[in-house]
Amino acid sequence: MRLQDRVTIITGAGSGIGRAMASIFAQEGARVLAVDVDEGAAAETRRLLAERGQEAASYTADVRLTDDVRGMITTAMEHFGHIDILCNNAGIGSTQSVAETPEDVWENVFAVNVRGCYLGCKYAIPHMLAAGGGVIINMASVGGMVGLKNRAAYSAAKGAIISLTRSVAINYVQQQIRCTCICPGTVDSPWVQRLLDEAPDPAAERAALQARQPMGRLGLPEEIAKAALYLASDDAAFITGTSLVIDGGLTAAWTDPGGDGPGPAQPASCGYEQRLHQAGGTSM
Numbered sequence: 001m002r003l004q005d006r007v008t009i010i011t012g013a014g015s016g017i018g019r020a021m022a023s024i025f026a027q028e029g030a031r032v033l034a035v036d037v038d039e040g041a042a043a044e045t046r047r048l049l050a051e052r053g054q055e056a057a058s059y060t061a062d063v064r065l066t067d068d069v070r071g072m073i074t075t076a077m078e079h080f081g082h083i084d085i086l087c088n089n090a091g092i093g094s095t096q097s098v099a100e101t102p103e104d105v106w107e108n109v110f111a112v113n114v115r116g117c118y119l120g121c122k123y124a125i126p127h128m129l130a131a132g133g134g135v136i137i138n139m140a141s142v143g144g145m146v147g148l149k150n151r152a153a154y155s156a157a158k159g160a161i162i163s164l165t166r167s168v169a170i171n172y173v174q175q176q177i178r179c180t181c182i183c184p185g186t187v188d189s190p191w192v193q194r195l196l197d198e199a200p201d202p203a204a205e206r207a208a209l210q211a212r213q214p215m216g217r218l219g220l221p222e223e224i225a226k227a228a229l230y231l232a233s234d235d236a237a238f239i240t241g242t243s244l245v246i247d248g249g250l251t252a253a254w255t256d257p258g259g260d261g262p263g264p265a266q267p268a269s270c271g272y273e274q275r276l277h278q279a280g281g282t283s284m
């Protein structure tokens, strides 16, 4: 058991990568507080863990809101007595160039991604200091490391998370608080599936999306969660301030400057990015 009795708060735990982290951390002995803005989704994650006999609680919080984040921290303290690990995973995306990004979209993407991480760190760290240490894992993205077309707010927010991670790491390195972030490539989470389901031919759309991946497939939420498990564990005792890229080689590949992202030239038939852009919605 690599996380025996470690109290872990995971935001965005009601879906995708966050739920996978809750599941894998609990398997390794962690006591999990599953947090999500979607009350039913957080409760379902708690139920899935409890069904396996694992200790878990759920809490409804919007990570943009100070009172909600303070409530999340208070709940963890009251329920478990201390906080060992905080995973700031909740995030939303955007699908516009900088000129096209409405100001409210910009503000909201920064509020969930950056302010959410900031508030989580701000209110968890005093308890970690009092307990003699802790681990923080922030969820960034390859979008914070390389230029992606039509991802202005999302890329800027994820870049800010990478910088915040370094700042927190150096501030508290003497106090035994480690802070790292993960930069996933495209991960087959419910979010991505929902978008594919909107296509006229979801299977063809999925095939086109996979074709631009160097490994010919998307990442799995569990693959991100296993890396988070490593970063949270004592095996990573000498790691802080690091951004861990988990993208199946996407950012290692040659970049087609005419394409929509890093990696091999995007097949012309892939309407995934175009549809997102036209929809002006949110995306990872």
Ligand SMILES: NC(=O)c1ccc[n+]([C@@H]2O[C@H](COP(=O)([O-])OP(=O)(O)OC[C@H]3O[C@@H](n4cnc5c(N)ncnc54)[C@H](O)[C@@H]3O)[C@@H](O)[C@H]2O)c1
Pocket: 011, 012, 013, 014, 015, 016, 017, 018, 035, 036, 037, 038, 041, 061, 062, 063, 064, 089, 090, 091, 092, 093, 112, 139, 140, 141, 142, 183, 184, 185, 186, 187, 188, 189, 190, 191, 192, 284
């Ligand atoms: N899926 C990908 O391809 C991918 C790639 C890179 C980075 N990421 C990052 O991984 C994280 C998780 O993504 P996912 O793919 O599992 O997405 P997802 O949409 O499946 O899950 C995100 C969860 O966050 C919750 N959430 C959203 N806004 C919230 C808020 N204000 N407060 C609390 N909870 C909130 C949602 O309700 C949802 O349960 C995000 O930070 C995302 O940016 C995902």
